[in-house]
Amino acid sequence: MSVPFPDTASDDGTEARLLAEAAPGDNAPALSVSQLSAAIKRTVEDGFARVRVRGELSGAKRAASGHFYAALKDDNALIDMVMWKGQAGRLAFRPEDGIEVIAIGKLTTYPGRSKYQLVVDSLEVAGEGALMLLFEKLKARLGAEGLFDPARKQPLPRLPAVIGVVTSPTGAVIRDILHRLADRFPMHVLVWPVLVQGDGAAAQVANAVRGFDAIRPGGPVPRPDLVIVARGGGSIEDLWAFNEEVVVRAIADCRIPTISAVGHETDVTLADHAADVRAPTPTAAAEIAVPVRAELQELLIHRAGRMIGAANRHQALASERLAALARHLPRREALYAPQRQRLDDAGDRLDRAQRHRLTVVAERLATRGAALRPGLLARRWDRDRALLEGLGRLLVSLDPRALLSRGYAMVRDAGGAIVTTAGAAREAGALRLQFADGDVPVAVSGGDPTPAPPAPVSSPAPPKSARKPADPSPERGQGELF
Structure with a gap:
């Protein structure tokens, strides 16, 4: 059972109502939220x-x-x-x-x-104070990442062949850099034009640094050996583009050694902390980048003179040492004297040995010559001639052709080979009998003899006087003449 709220009255005497109703003369309807x-x-x-x-x-x-x-x-x-x-x-x-x-x-x-x-x-x-606070905060954060660590710094090349410059192409900075480089040591300079202040300046500077770093060696555009990021002086607001994180990271990541030359000597940017070397001014950056050619030439001449002087002093010192050592060496005559004496002794011994040898040979020749008497030679000659004649007679007596004159015959087959047995004669069939005055063909077992090729006619035995004497017996030898 619900109990209605009792009627109440407000402080101003008006009664509070449960149901909203438009009051007389109210022209403001209720608004939605x-x-x-x-x-x-x-x-x-x-x-x-x-x-x-x-x-x-x-x-x-x-x-x-x-x-x-x-x-x-x-x-x-x-x-x-x-x-x-x-x-x-x-x-x-x-x-x-x-x-x-x-x-x-x-x-x-x-x-x-x-x-x-x-x-x-x-x-x-809001103001430079707030900007410096932002600067310090950003510096602390990037420094904590190690972007400003000295161990990351790269040494600058002693004599860069190509120098890349990131700056405005119309300002006095680029003219100062080129003029100073021409005075000290003219080099090949590549300029990457960028905005150095205002909207978009930081992005252009970062892109330029990364662009130089992306150039490959040996390409149509030479890769710089050194990069200079430069800008003239100004307020902290004017230089703020070089405090931007994108620029700091681009310089820290660059594999080419970099010089930051932003503002005057008292101006310090985060780009200076990230670069390998900070230059107080753009002109100073050019002086840091290259040596003075005249001074370098003078230095080379000076060092060349020192090198020649050192070589001459070394040679003079070596000559003095050699002379000092030579004074302690024995004289040549003293070194050669023992060898000369041994040579003279050897020459004397050789002369005596040759004379002794000649004496011995002469005595032996005289002894052998005395044994060569004419009578002994004649007896040896007669003995050898008689031996030779005996051997000749023996050879004549053993010659089978000499028997043919005494009624003997030599049997040959059709091929001319000598037949020595009856069985060989029966197998041959046709034979040829050789007599002293010629040969006659015969057939074995009464068959018709087959004509055999004529046997070679042997020439008559030479007379005894024309026969070559037989060699003496090997056992007997020539004999001793002495």
Whole structure:
């Protein structure tokens, strides 16, 4: 059972009602939440269409979409801000918490959360103090990554053949560099023109450094042996492009030795920390890059003179040492004396030996010559002639052709071979009998004799006087003449 609320009265005497009813003369109907939010939005945007707000960044965050969200605060208040992707991509610095900035944009509301926020078109650092704070924060962060570590520094080449310069093509900086290089040591210079200040300057400088580093050796464009990143003096805001993270990383990653010459001697940028060498001015960078040719030539001449002098001194010292050693050496005559004496002794012994040998041979010849008497030679001759005649007679007696004159015959076959047995004669069939005055063909067993080829007619035995004497018996030998 429900109990109705009792009627109550307000402080001003009017009664509170349970059911909303239009009061007499009320011409303002009730608004929806969306209508009220839209009305507030129009009022805020119309009243604050263009504002400049100074404050410290807090909760800085870049979304995956590219939009940038943060809050601007001071000691007593805080207001949210948003910067859309297009404007955030053109920021000249990386927003971080604690940096005091000036945001330019319009105020609007966000009905989904019943809050208002600042839509920022541009964001700038509020003063040099805030810029230096940003500088220190960025320096600390990049230094923690090791980008400024001295161990990363590369030595500069002693005499680079090609020098790449990243700077503005129209400023006084490039003229100063070229003039100083021409005075000291003319070199091949490649200039990569870039903006050195304003929007897009940092991206161009970084691309130029990476472009030089990407040139391959031996290509149509020579690869620099040294890169100079240069700009004239200016305020910290003017030089800020060389504090951008993209430039610092490009210089730190460059495989070519780099010289940073940004601003005057008192100006220091993060590019100076990342480079292998910092030059106080662009002119000084040219002086660091190359030596003075005249001084180098003078140095070469001086060192050549020192080298020649050292060689001459070494030669003179060696000559003195050689002379000192030569004084301790024995004289040539003293060195040769023993060998000469031995040679004389050997010559004397050779002469005596030759004379002794001749004496012995002469005595032996005389002894042998005395044994050569004419009578002994004649007896030896007669003995050998008689032996030779006996051998001749024996040869004649053993000649088978001599028997043919005494009635004997020599039997040959059709081929002319001598037949020595009856069986061989029967197998031959046709034979030829050789007599002293010729040969006669015969047939074995009464058959017709087959004509055999005429046997070679032997020539009659030579007379005894024409026969060659037989060789003496080997056993007897020639004999001793002496």
